[in-house]
Amino acid sequence: MKKFPVSISPTEIRQQLNQTDSYSRRFAETCLRGLLGFRDVPGTLSNRENVFPPVPWEFEKLRQRIHDKISPHIYGWYDEAASAAGGSTSSNVAAFSRYRFVPRYLHPDKTFRYATPVTLSSRELGVTRLASPTPIFASPYGSASLYGGLSDEISLAQGVTDADVVHSLGTLTRYSLEADRQAVVTNRYYFRPGLRAPSGPAPFTMFQLYLTEEDDINRSLIERAKRAGVSVILFTIDAGAGHGGAPMMDLAADFTYCSGIAGNLLHDPVFHEKCYRRRGCVGTRSPKLLTYASRRLGLSVKKLADACDPAAAFDYGRTIQFGGMGRQNSVRNSRSPAYPWSVEHIARLAHSRKNISPAHPAFTHRRGLPLAVKGVMSVEDARHCQDSGADAVYVSNHGGRFVFNSIAPIEVLPEIRKAVKKKDRNFGVWLDSGIRSAADVLIAYARGAEFVGIGRPVIYACVDKGRGGVRQILQGLLYTIRDQARLCGLQSATEIHAKTDIVRPA
Numbered sequence: 001m002k003k004f005p006v007s008i009s010p011t012e013i014r015q016q017l018n019q020t021d022s023y024s025r026r027f028a029e030t031c032l033r034g035l036l037g038f039r040d041v042p043g044t045l046s047n048r049e050n051v052f053p054p055v056p057w058e059f060e061k062l063r064q065r066i067h068d069k070i071s072p073h074i075y076g077w078y079d080e081a082a083s084a085a086g087g088s089t090s091s092n093v094a095a096f097s098r099y100r101f102v103p104r105y106l107h108p109d110k111t112f113r114y115a116t117p118v119t120l121s122s123r124e125l126g127v128t129r130l131a132s133p134t135p136i137f138a139s140p141y142g143s144a145s146l147y148g149g150l151s152d153e154i155s156l157a158q159g160v161t162d163a164d165v166v167h168s169l170g171t172l173t174r175y176s177l178e179a180d181r182q183a184v185v186t187n188r189y190y191f192r193p194g195l196r197a198p199s200g201p202a203p204f205t206m207f208q209l210y211l212t213e214e215d216d217i218n219r220s221l222i223e224r225a226k227r228a229g230v231s232v233i234l235f236t237i238d239a240g241a242g243h244g245g246a247p248m249m250d251l252a253a254d255f256t257y258c259s260g261i262a263g264n265l266l267h268d269p270v271f272h273e274k275c276y277r278r279r280g281c282v283g284t285r286s287p288k289l290l291t292y293a294s295r296r297l298g299l300s301v302k303k304l305a306d307a308c309d310p311a312a313a314f315d316y317g318r319t320i321q322f323g324g325m326g327r328q329n330s331v332r333n334s335r336s337p338a339y340p341w342s343v344e345h346i347a348r349l350a351h352s353r354k355n356i357s358p359a360h361p362a363f364t365h366r367r368g369l370p371l372a373v374k375g376v377m378s379v380e381d382a383r384h385c386q387d388s389g390a391d392a393v394y395v396s397n398h399g400g401r402f403v404f405n406s407i408a409p410i411e412v413l414p415e416i417r418k419a420v421k422k423k424d425r426n427f428g429v430w431l432d433s434g435i436r437s438a439a440d441v442l443i444a445y446a447r448g449a450e451f452v453g454i455g456r457p458v459i460y461a462c463v464d465k466g467r468g469g470v471r472q473i474l475q476g477l478l479y480t481i482r483d484q485a486r487l488c489g490l491q492s493a494t495e496i497h498a499k500t501d502i503v504r505p506a
């Protein structure tokens, strides 16, 4: 077939790449690479991720690409139909089509600020003000190294940071939260000369917490997140251990959950002590990780290392993890046996400036972290979180993965916002679920969200093209957010909170 003739002069390439901001540069790079047949473009950073063909911007095309590559046993975890019987995922997405923009072309100021202030607040911690480089964050994805294709936790963390997007470290991971956080901090792109000073502030990162059945392991996880330098704890309350029920059986979804979900437990000193007490084994031979158990149990590190049985330890880890995930509650009485899994208890642990776990005696931080509760879908739960000391609610139905025929988060957002803002205007209100485009992000802001999480598009891009795919999908989204916002006369995403007439019901 005859190729369309394209000739680009070196001067034109230089001009295209000489854009003032990273998203425009990236956009030009991607287009030029497309025209040049995905060879590296002269004058740009040369590395493997840069020469990946772009991932499709259109979500359905992206979904199709990964669907054809992944085993149904794995895709069964996140399949939009199987993991969301009753159409919860598709109704999350469809809900955004009920809103329309009113363009404002004659606005004289054509600038756009990506930087977005993020405010959280509680009685205990006061107001926390954070600055995100962009108005979006990557929603937390557990098991990211198990999804198939090129998906891998470290690539995910790096691709997200490449795009200047706030990353959420998960609990259910292959590596430890310390290693995943390190991938964010030492990211090559992030410290690329000219883009960001290496001496700049450490990137704003979040840690998503799933509780286990053991309070002292939960404490240890929170203490480790503080030491690793994360800025916010996301406490997920909407996941039972069941993962969506019967429809996933049709796909024989793989529930063996190999050790790719237990990295945080297997790197936790308290876990090995508990594991030895309950199962007579440990899950590591590392003296560093066994010293605490050795002291507590009065056994030598060598004796413990000899009792290393990774399969049995993983089995114990899986049991306490899935046993703990459905225990979250609203108890306020600290003597209740259910209290260790209450929002109030977790808020206190997150806020504490003191050491909350004896397994980490060397005191290296004086940080209390704000707590955002993820999975809030009702005014009642939102009020409860606020009264229990949380700093933000993160409205989400887990991408429609758990409750059949769930109402869409974008629909309940305004009433939740109204209820919590009445008490405290700095209390945070965030959202994810169903965001597939730049327009969806702006609609979420227009409905009252103050920070917006991107879910499946990022995971799918990672499966398709690894780190480069994650970077491309997010940069495409950010580029388009700016484009669309400017067509509506906005200079930032948050400005839409004040201009309520820009987005209207269709």
Ligand SMILES: Cc1cc2nc3c(=O)[nH]c(=O)nc-3n(C[C@H](O)[C@H](O)[C@H](O)COP(=O)(O)O)c2cc1C
Pocket (backbone or CB within 6 Å): 077, 078, 089, 092, 139, 140, 141, 142, 143, 170, 171, 172, 208, 236, 374, 396, 397, 398, 399, 400, 432, 433, 434, 435, 454, 455, 456, 457, 459
């Ligand atoms: C494959 C997959 C894994 C996920 N893992 C987690 C997790 O470990 N913890 C969590 O809080 N949310 C998890 N979520 C939910 C996301 O954080 C987010 O709420 C959801 O993907 C948003 O919906 P959307 O992808 O349809 O936009 C996961 C979602 C998917 C699709």
